[in-house]
Amino acid sequence: MEDPAIVEAIYRLSQGEHWSIRKVARHLGISRDTARKYRNGPVDKAPLPPRTSKLDGYKQIVLDLLEQDPEAGGSVIHQRLTRLGYDGGVSILREYLRRVRRQPAPRAFLRMDPLPGERFEVDWGHFGALDYQGDRRKLYAFVLVDCHSRLLYVEFTHSQCFETFARCHIHGFRAFGGVSREIWFDNLLTAVAERDGRLVRFQPRFLAFARDYNFFPRACNPAAGWEKGTVERAGVRYLRQSFWPLRTFVDLADVNRQVREWLEEVANRRVHRETRQTPRERFQVEALRPLPALDPDYRDSEDARVYKDLRLYFDGNRYCAPPRYVNQILTVKADSQSVTLYDGPREVVSYPRCWRRGQVLGADRFKEELLETRPAARASQAQQRLVALLGPPVVDYLRALADTDRSLSRQIAELLELVRLYGPEPVGAALEKARAARAYGADYIANLLLQEQRLRQAQPPLQLKDPRLNELHTDPLSLLDYDQLIFDERKDK
Numbered sequence: 001m002e003d004p005a006i007v008e009a010i011y012r013l014s015q016g017e018h019w020s021i022r023k024v025a026r027h028l029g030i031s032r033d034t035a036r037k038y039r040n041g042p043v044d045k046a047p048l049p050p051r052t053s054k055l056d057g058y059k060q061i062v063l064d065l066l067e068q069d070p071e072a073g074g075s076v077i078h079q080r081l082t083r084l085g086y087d088g089g090v091s092i093l094r095e096y097l098r099r100v101r102r103q104p105a106p107r108a109f110l111r112m113d114p115l116p117g118e119r120f121e122v123d124w125g126h127f128g129a130l131d132y133q134g135d136r137r138k139l140y141a142f143v144l145v146d147c148h149s150r151l152l153y154v155e156f157t158h159s160q161c162f163e164t165f166a167r168c169h170i171h172g173f174r175a176f177g178g179v180s181r182e183i184w185f186d187n188l189l190t191a192v193a194e195r196d197g198r199l200v201r202f203q204p205r206f207l208a209f210a211r212d213y214n215f216f217p218r219a220c221n222p223a224a225g226w227e228k229g230t231v232e233r234a235g236v237r238y239l240r241q242s243f244w245p246l247r248t249f250v251d252l253a254d255v256n257r258q259v260r261e262w263l264e265e266v267a268n269r270r271v272h273r274e275t276r277q278t279p280r281e282r283f284q285v286e287a288l289r290p291l292p293a294l295d296p297d298y299r300d301s302e303d304a305r306v307y308k309d310l311r312l313y314f315d316g317n318r319y320c321a322p323p324r325y326v327n328q329i330l331t332v333k334a335d336s337q338s339v340t341l342y343d344g345p346r347e348v349v350s351y352p353r354c355w356r357r358g359q360v361l362g363a364d365r366f367k368e369e370l371l372e373t374r375p376a377a378r379a380s381q382a383q384q385r386l387v388a389l390l391g392p393p394v395v396d397y398l399r400a401l402a403d404t405d406r407s408l409s410r411q412i413a414e415l416l417e418l419v420r421l422y423g424p425e426p427v428g429a430a431l432e433k434a435r436a437a438r439a440y441g442a443d444y445i446a447n448l449l450l451q452e453q454r455l456r457q458a459q460p461p462l463q464l465k466d467p468r469l470n471e472l473h474t475d476p477l478s479l480l481d482y483d484q485l486i487f488d489e490r491k492d493k
Contacts, residue, residue, distance in 0.1 A: 006028060007038045010034075010039055053088070055092055062097070118147070118287075120182070120215075121185075122144050125240065130355075138158060139156055139157075139158065140160055143239060144172035152263055156259060169209070170295050174291070176285065176288065179215050185218070252355060253337075297333070300332075303332070304329070307326070308327070314334070321366075337353055338352060349365070393428070397431055430448040
């Protein structure tokens with residue numbers, strides 16, 4: 001219907017002033033049809049007849065059933081009405097139930113401002129997923145807030161398991177410099193094992209974690225989000241509105257680097273509208289409880305078997321181990337930065353954490369060690385014994401000896417016999433001399449040992465018949481010239 005003021009003006013100008021319809025329409029800026037419609041005053045529309053419904057005859061029965069059980073569902077009531085002759089659909093029944101059910105009154109709550117060091121609140125937020133070259137990993141934000149100052153700690157993860165949950169707490173405690181007297185949680189499966197009304201049974205591992213860090217865990221009542229409203233308003237919602245938009249990320253490390261910058265430069269430096277202070281100014285680290293000197297190991301832990309291809313499987317990827325661990329069980333411990341393999345308490349090898357799937361890490365890392373374990377690469381017992389007796393120098397000597405046409409096993413047996421006859425030290429010294437002279441063979445070493453055992457005696461000078469010849473002195477001659485002459489003659493032939 002048109003504005004009552006316009007209708008009144010049309011009636012007054014057309015009936016009182018006797019204006020034409022055209023003039024009235026032009027004056028009021030309306031169409032001629034509208035002026036013609038209302039020139040005799042407002043036209044009341046005929047009331048529409050009430051709409052009938054197949055449910056009309058059964059509404060009282062529905063109300064009686066709701067009196068018996070206010071929580072009865074639409075499908076159950078529809079079954080009862082069908083037996084009484086109702087042939088309508090369940091949709092109009094459910095619409096009627098929504099109108100007649102008693103709506104609970106909104107619950108009121110009292111907002112309280114905790115004292116310094118009294119209360120932290122913790123919550124998770126889901127932020128889609130990160131793409132690692134086609135491999136998508138869900139992304140979660142762990143949010144820890146000091147309720148007195150509104151100081152925030154945020155860490156993004158790809159998991160919500162207990163180990164990740166505990167590590168994020170530890171990192172937050174270390175960032176704050178302490179822990180509050182109480183920490184409030186939602187009814188998370190990693191914290192709450194069972195709840196019946198106000199009775200709460202926490203997970204045993206979580207209680208042990210709380211004892212280690214000296215805080216009291218508190219679980220909010222179901223459907224009572226205001227009990228941890230600080231972390232929801234000043235934490236997850238604020239993070240989603242202020243940090244997340246218009247950003248791109250490479251990987252998990254990049255997300256956490258950017259959120260640390262945002263916490264330092266924006267979130268914890270802003271003036272809060274309720275406290276009228278920045279969280280950094282309001283935060284009182286001295287009010288927190290001290291932390292233990294050493295943090296427990298809460299890395300993700302899993303036992304895995306090393307297969308014949310040197311690989312074990314963890315988190316969708318394959319990590320290589322040394323050949324000596326084939327068919328053995330190793331312990332895999334991982335956090336967001338690294339994956340480390342352990343043989344009992346001893347660390348075997350460590351890799352950077354890979355968030356892709358189907359990858360092989362360390363394939364070339366143990367190739368040389370694997371080749372040495374093959375049967376063809378294994379040293380014989382005689383060779384191992386010889387190396388143990390004479391030390392590492394004999395290895396190079398044997399490698400050079402293998403390049404000759406001599407039988408290697410026979411040469412090793414003869415060298416062991418020389419060790420038995422002369423002892424390791426003389427044989428080792430002779431081997432060094434033979435190696436320096438590039439004389440490869442047990443016979444050369446035997447000759448050197450014989451020379452060392454039979455020392456030459458000094459021979460008296462030769463006396464000639466002519467005493468004058470005995471007094472002659474000649475210059476020392478080098479035989480190299482003669483050797484060169486002989487070699488040149490052989491080349492000519």
